[in-house]
Amino acid sequence: MVLTGAVIGTLAAWLVHFGNPKNMGICVACFIRDIAGAIGLHQASVVQYIRPEIPGFILGAFIIALTNREFRPFGGSSPLTRFFLGTLVMVGALVFLGCPLRMILRLAGGDFNALLGIAGFTSGIAGGTYFLRQGFTLGRSYRQPTVNGYLLPLAAVGLITFLILQPSFIAFSEKGPGAAHAPLLIALSAGLLVGILAQRSRICLAGGLRDLILIRDPHLVIGFLSIFAFALVFNLALGNFGPAGFAGQPIAHNDGLWNFLGMALAGLGSVLLGGCPLRQTILAGEGNTDSAVTFLGMLTGAALAHNFGLAASPAGVPASGKIAVVVGLVVTIGIAFASISRVATTAKKGAMSVGA
């Protein structure tokens, strides 16, 4: 766990060194957003690029899961609900401007706005654990025909192919964050390595705080701390750090309230989904088709966030983005409550059939 965090933190710092945007060595939300732009799902010209790290995560997890016989095509645990939760998690993350992983990397780069994000994320997770205690569940999953588990890894190969061939229908940013990227082979290798380690260690940014609050288990949160420590050390060593503060941070805004609420939405949604965007991506590689659907939900969320002008920018959070976060929180809490009552009925039915 410490090792996985160390590798993620170190690689994130080096990826910035090799050309990725500042404080964005690895960001699952931002990179999915860039991919959504590259394949034409949104037209924000500054954030369009096929980030090889994402297909790298999926394929790394896929290969290691196959090797260890942990590849299991399963699914059917409320896929549609997961799709929408994934969409909302992405909207929250893009109002903050980063997934939970980038939140740590931002802090490790001297961006104190991340502190409000962490406070919001923790609140969202604490809220989510309330629902878990009440018996929240999205229902059980079932074995799926094997081909289901191969589709997302296959799509990942397709994305890498597009990146290499650069066909005219794929958009690549000429300026902005989308134009800043590490060389393909370095980024892809880093993605594969992180995918493998994250699959082995089950590292999860949301799970860390969740387990700490819910069952007082620090196992996963150690990964969280390890990422921070190693990213900080290497940011300092490579000259990526700071100047520290709130104003003028790279690809960030300093509207504290919306940094807090954006990450609260991402945290709550992640707990209900059973994992942060990174973990969902890894699980999708292992054959978890519910997580694969969540991934597609996140891709859709990223596209909508830019098509509807919800996503924040260094200029701040647009009014529509604020409305979206509030609506997102209301809908997510609504889903959480609804999924408790459904469980109660299922449990009763289950008990009857056992007795019969």
Added chain:
Amino acid sequence: MAPEIVDARGRWCPEPVLLTRRALDSLTGDQLTVLVDAVAARENVSRMARNAGWSVMVEEIDGGYCLTLTRPS
């Protein structure tokens, strides 16, 4: 007394851990059987139970794992 069983097969994490935890809290006997199908669930349930002092025996069954949790003496 019939052995108490938690069937957490098909449940994505953290549900197997929560179901087990709830069952342990209300358990009257000294043994609890937990069925899981994912390796991650097996690890998580084992870690939670061991942290709480229970001994854990893991057995591979068709399409998953059968965990036997025994109360600390």
